[in-house]
Amino acid sequence: MGILNWRLNGRRRASPHSSRELEALAQEICRLSPRLRLLPRYAQRLAPHLGTALDYVRTLIAGIPAPREASPQAWATDPYVHACFGTPHDVQLIFSRSADLQQFFETSPDATEAFAVLGMDMTEKRTLGVGLEGDVMRTDVLQTIVNFSDHQVRLCGRDKPALCRQIEGRMLDQLALQGLASAAAGGVGRDRRLQEMALLGKRLRFLEGEGEGVGMRAMLGGAAAPDPDEQARLRAQLAEGDANARTASVSKDSVNALESQLLSLQTTFSDAKSYFFIERRHIRLSRMNVVTGEDSMSPSDALEFTTASIPGDPPATRTFLLVRIPRAVMLTRMRLLEEAERYL
Template sequence: MGILNWLRRPEAGAHRHNKQEVAELTERVLGLSPRLRLVPRYEKRLGPKVGIALDYARDLIASLPAPREASVAAWDSDPYIHAFFGAAHDVELAFSRSSDLREFFEAAAHAQEAYAVLGMAMTERRTLGVALQGDVMRVDVPQTTISFSDHQVRICARTDSALREEIARRMLDQLALQGLANIAADRTRRDVLERELGLLKTRLRLLERQGAGMRSVLCGEGETDLGERARLREQIEQNGRELGELGEQSGALERQLEALAEVFADARSCISIDRGRLRLSRMNVLLPEASASPGDDLELLTARVRGDPPLVRTFALVRFARAAMLSPMRLLDEAERLL
């Protein structure tokens, strides 16, 4: 590497965004919860964390492989497309059924192809299959087959770079949603604690009123009531401590902004991409790494998004041609054929 190239390299930890971009993304994030704009200096408190998340998202997306061609021809030549779809015709069907892809081509009249994210559910299934062991062909060999289903195409763009930038923005949106979910959980927790506290106090008052009447005069109050009152007071104290940990209602917006900033600062714990290496036969049978059987070595990408429930999807960046889109009538014919 020449000295000039070395000098041009970004320093470790250097930001790959500008203030204007972060400011715009911060406003985009707060569009999901506009009341947070009432917090003093919200831009300075949230903006740097949005910048951290943006750098993480772009680094993660930049590491993804180049988009693959998704077509009938690629089903024969590309081991990834072959593994993802059960038959060559299924490639066109899956993409043609995407309403988002159709809308993209309608809006981009001159685009001859679209760059998109193909999301799928990956399933492992144990079966008994046929395999050659030594010189003997056996029909009861335990095998693991890999299948891909629920093909979805939702994010589309004109170019590879535009697609990656859109994914980064969607990641920031997801982080905002996770932050709002955390805020909602805190509010729900507060509501539960406050209702519980009211019930406990009501129960304690009832017991004390019983002791203040004729029961205490006639010595009718038993050890059970005394013990229950002690437990209730302990529960009320514990409840009060938990409410105190949530803070006062007057500072709710401040805490909500802090909770949102924490999610953006720790983006890697919310969204990650795993790379799993598999060796598959042309029938999608999982082969041992050292297997001499014909197969292809694949590196599959799996996105993991924290949530309730968590989202786990295998995906690939792809290119799909406008000319390969099936007409609505062809799709209807396919649907009738499957009935």
């Protein structure tokens, strides 16, 4: 599980949120920068700002379209599945290759299906193709073709509410990472404060490099694989820095650096919509993924795709769908090996 394993048990409460819920979230967030716990009343000071972010995040999640069945059979009938995958077999193969999905079914033997987030790169290409211009069929018509690639499934749950709770956690993760990154980038002062911010910068690079359970990149994929040697060096440096921090006295400069981190988190959570958002894009596609107009005579479907703009260095944009995967779709590990051998 990730470092921020957001477990919000019980039914969701109407705003205003309970202080217990928000302070528990604040304590989880401070695992990203553990020395924030040295500040007096850190959780209480962060809680009201978290309430604002939580309302915003839940509004975003409520607007995400309902899960779609992801199966080879759905490829023929569901225009979304057809648009995102080249063949029915691609549907089965991509989901079967997800280690997180495989692990979910292995650890949930009674589950007949899983709910998951499918992250993808969505690109457009202008090209010449066959099309009607008036009543004349031409072979040099300028067309826009939409392509979906780099399919990744990392986040899954037993049902939609469980999946949405995980999505909520990843969105809050992302806001926390952004707030701490802003503090690290703006770190100035004497040696002690610079050391505090340098340690924070290393921690953030480590967390984002791990890519497991932290932020939207961990949910939607798309990040480059972390360098194992670099991650090992960062892990060792963090361990040394944390050990030194536990034995050192808390100087005034250190307190100032931690206060800067807390202030940056407060600012980010209070204005969450300026730091993270998702967009809906309406597009009409033919069965060959060619963009068509409303007045086109070619058979096409009006689709709506959800895209997340992820801040960071570098920033990223990923299109995603909520999907429901029947257990019967999943290939066994032996079948996956046989599929891999076919390409050798």
